[in-house]
Amino acid sequence: MKTMLQTVLASVLSAALLAPPAIAAQDTLSLGMVLEPPNLDPTAGAASAIREVTYANIFEGLTRIDAAGAVKPGLAQSWEISPDGLTYRFHLHAGVHFHDGAAFDCSVVQFSYARAVAPDSTNAQKGLFEPIARTDCPDPLTAVVTLKHQAANFLFDMGWGDAVMVSPGSAAGNKTHPIGTGPFRFVRWVQGDRVDLERFPGYWGTPAKLSAVSFRFIADPAAATAALLAGDLDAFSNFPAPETLPQLRADSRFTVAIGTTEGKTILALNDARKPFDDVRVRRALAYAIDRRALSAALFSGLAPPIGSHYTPADPDYVDLANIYPFDPARARQLLKEAGVAPGTRVTIALPPPPYARRSGEIIAAELQDVGLSVSLEPIEWAQWLDRVFKRSDFDMTIIAHTEARDLDIYARDHYYFNYQSPGYKSLYAQYLAALTPAAQKPLLVGLQRKLADDEPNVFLFALPKIGVWNANLHGLWRNDPIPANDVTSVYWGQ
Amino acid sequence: MARFLAGRCAILLATLLAASVLVFLVLQVLPGDPASIMLGTSARPDTLAAMHHQLGLDRPLWQRYPLWIAALLRGDFGVSYTYSVPVADLLRARIAISLPLALLAMALSVALAIPLGVFAAARRGHLSDTLVMGVAQLGVSVPNFWLGLLLVLLFSVKLGWLPAGGFAGPRSLLLPAVALALPQAAILARVTRSSVLETLGEDFVRTARAKGLSRAAALWRHAVPNALIPVITIMGLQFSFLLAGTIIIENVFNLPGLGRLIFQAIAQRDLIVVQDLVVLLAGSVIVVNFLVDLAYAALDPRLARA
Numbered sequence: 001m002k003t004m005l006q007t008v009l010a011s012v013l014s015a016a017l018l019a020p021p022a023i024a025a026q027d028t029l030s031l032g033m034v035l036e037p038p039n040l041d042p043t044a045g046a047a048s049a050i051r052e053v054t055y056a057n058i059f060e061g062l063t064r065i066d067a068a069g070a071v072k073p074g075l076a077q078s079w080e081i082s083p084d085g086l087t088y089r090f091h092l093h094a095g096v097h098f099h100d101g102a103a104f105d106c107s108v109v110q111f112s113y114a115r116a117v118a119p120d121s122t123n124a125q126k127g128l129f130e131p132i133a134r135t136d137c138p139d140p141l142t143a144v145v146t147l148k149h150q151a152a153n154f155l156f157d158m159g160w161g162d163a164v165m166v167s168p169g170s171a172a173g174n175k176t177h178p179i180g181t182g183p184f185r186f187v188r189w190v191q192g193d194r195v196d197l198e199r200f201p202g203y204w205g206t207p208a209k210l211s212a213v214s215f216r217f218i219a220d221p222a223a224a225t226a227a228l229l230a231g232d233l234d235a236f237s238n239f240p241a242p243e244t245l246p247q248l249r250a251d252s253r254f255t256v257a258i259g260t261t262e263g264k265t266i267l268a269l270n271d272a273r274k275p276f277d278d279v280r281v282r283r284a285l286a287y288a289i290d291r292r293a294l295s296a297a298l299f300s301g302l303a304p305p306i307g308s309h310y311t312p313a314d315p316d317y318v319d320l321a322n323i324y325p326f327d328p329a330r331a332r333q334l335l336k337e338a339g340v341a342p343g344t345r346v347t348i349a350l351p352p353p354p355y356a357r358r359s360g361e362i363i364a365a366e367l368q369d370v371g372l373s374v375s376l377e378p379i380e381w382a383q384w385l386d387r388v389f390k391r392s393d394f395d396m397t398i399i400a401h402t403e404a405r406d407l408d409i410y411a412r413d414h415y416y417f418n419y420q421s422p423g424y425k426s427l428y429a430q431y432l433a434a435l436t437p438a439a440q441k442p443l444l445v446g447l448q449r450k451l452a453d454d455e456p457n458v459f460l461f462a463l464p465k466i467g468v469w470n471a472n473l474h475g476l477w478r479n480d481p482i483p484a485n486d487v488t489s490v491y492w493g494q
Numbered sequence: 495m496a497r498f499l500a501g502r503c504a505i506l507l508a509t510l511l512a513a514s515v516l517v518f519l520v521l522q523v524l525p526g527d528p529a530s531i532m533l534g535t536s537a538r539p540d541t542l543a544a545m546h547h548q549l550g551l552d553r554p555l556w557q558r559y560p561l562w563i564a565a566l567l568r569g570d571f572g573v574s575y576t577y578s579v580p581v582a583d584l585l586r587a588r589i590a591i592s593l594p595l596a597l598l599a600m601a602l603s604v605a606l607a608i609p610l611g612v613f614a615a616a617r618r619g620h621l622s623d624t625l626v627m628g629v630a631q632l633g634v635s636v637p638n639f640w641l642g643l644l645l646v647l648l649f650s651v652k653l654g655w656l657p658a659g660g661f662a663g664p665r666s667l668l669l670p671a672v673a674l675a676l677p678q679a680a681i682l683a684r685v686t687r688s689s690v691l692e693t694l695g696e697d698f699v700r701t702a703r704a705k706g707l708s709r710a711a712a713l714w715r716h717a718v719p720n721a722l723i724p725v726i727t728i729m730g731l732q733f734s735f736l737l738a739g740t741i742i743i744e745n746v747f748n749l750p751g752l753g754r755l756i757f758q759a760i761a762q763r764d765l766i767v768v769q770d771l772v773v774l775l776a777g778s779v780i781v782v783n784f785l786v787d788l789a790y791a792a793l794d795p796r797l798a799r800a
Contacts, residue, residue, distance in 0.1 A: 120544045218660070
């Protein structure tokens, strides 16, 4: 019956309409992304999507972050750090050229770092460059960066997309026509549809195995699933429809890879507002929420619960996820001790990402259960930035902080959740001044424990990275230590 | 006729101006700062200020509105905040997808609806009438995005004949056009049927039959042309609905058209793109209404003389 239907339909919609489907050559890649980058210059915009197209593929920095989140040599083949931790001497690779032929040397390093901190800079992470006092060039292949103060994360930070090397001759046009030193060069951007890259024959390092890569933007989860199933796409590295995973897992054409991200999802509390200024209330909320149920409902249990502002993928992670086990009775008792009357009204502002909207429903029910009267307020991203983030006008909100190793946000004088702890600040200052991993370890552990103890926000879970790709495709990142789709070593096998 | 045209043009310009003021003011009241959307949560105040300056958002409102309108009159649509490319280029690429999509959907809808509506009216009360109107009732009730998903499942995922989404040439427009057209065709068929039925009961049709015309000739020569005015009215309204419908359908089929552009631009507070697009869409609705008026005049000469 099905064959007959197919035959009838085939003859109706005759071949005139339907060109034969193109068969993909096995050295190109078509990769799906949910969000389109607003521009293609990672030094001029915060959107993760910019990095997910350009990082390591088009642009490179002095250091680079690898799939495991470790700092590796990039355009600098090696470096020495002075004993006081204030001087970094980078030895640059020779024979490196930008895609437009411009040469890369120490003057480009000077230019790139100066551009990032200039008064008219629109670098979204200007703070990364704040420790830099100056950059000197004793010879073209040596860059000496002097810091104003010690910065424990400096080499990691210089591996971010915001710190990539850009050429004086082409930097101004990078938003629409990016020119870097990477193994792929930019071909075209069809706004709203895709960005095409091709292998750069003049690359200084190991050439890419793929001859061309196309990043395609598909926001709708149903459309994303259909595109994969229909074979329009080879891969979706952050797949937006976790509910269809059982179907994809059962399909031998696909590899389903569950990895980690830096997305610390939290129920952020306004610590300056009653009743959240009382640590007993914050702990009560932590007891009232069942993290495992959240992970099960949202990500089929693939999102690891967290107990501090740190993920299992980070160095020196301590598992604090069970410090406030799910215990509604305990929560009610703590709320009573803190003098929070049953029926107290609280509002949770929910930005658009599905993880926020869906956990909002569950958390609201759980908080109702311990006696709070919760209203949910779905808001746009623009409103979230304006009201919650900029003006701190909120009770609670659900948000994933995706920046890697951002424990510093709890040490700031002004930040939207208004956590103020001299103890934490001094611990963080000690961490910044610690120069060796061995010296940093106890401090990192201490910072995590301090946050779990004070519970400035209720820490929920780390967002998983759900990758779905053709079973013959190899070399895509399973984890997201930083936002990136590094396709430089991706290849097709059998 | 010249006065009729001049009057219409004046109304067109006044409506466009009103639309431009309205959208400009609404966007200013809307919370959200395009610079902070672009620069994210780690941006420092001086970085935000630099971006405001770059975008011209540090100028006061009363300067920005006239600057925008003056540029529009010169044919300069400005530069998109988020994409950093001229809005005119964005619009050109998007119109090349949305306009053929809307026209194809309209053509499909008319080609299906009018014959079916006339057929049902001519066979009123027969089984075939009941059947056609039953299917039309179903068509009216089916949301177009759901129909779109079903079409993708059948033709792209199951059969693999057409792309599931994206724009890979004109054949990418086929499924979305069908998804847009079927619900519209259902409405149009019902309107056509009732309008034809009404004229079939008129005296002049009976006269036509009495002077010896066949049923079919009386139907096509006398009843149908006179039944078209309400049909054209609905078509005019439907064109505006088609423009709105593309916002949803373009998301379902992942087509880079005007609908998705306006959706994205609002979410990212790409104010200049939203302003330009709203004026453009308002303009096209006004022009379509104008064309509908002209069609009335052509169909019924009494209206042009009035």
